[in-house]
Amino acid sequence: MKVSDGGGLQEEEENIEILEINIDDALAMIESGEIKDGKTIMLLQYIKLKSIM
DSSP, X not given: OOOSTTSOOXXXXXXXXXXXXXXXXXXXXXXXXXXXXXXXXXXXXXXXXXXXX
């Protein structure tokens, strides 16, 4: 588990996992329910709408 430098606080037992996946797979993960976080969904949809990737 990564602690500090973007990896969370040990005393809060944050479990942060970094995944690198392509945009189409990420959008499919929204449809399947694997991605449920609203901020992440909005970011991915913005990227797709603006053709950033």
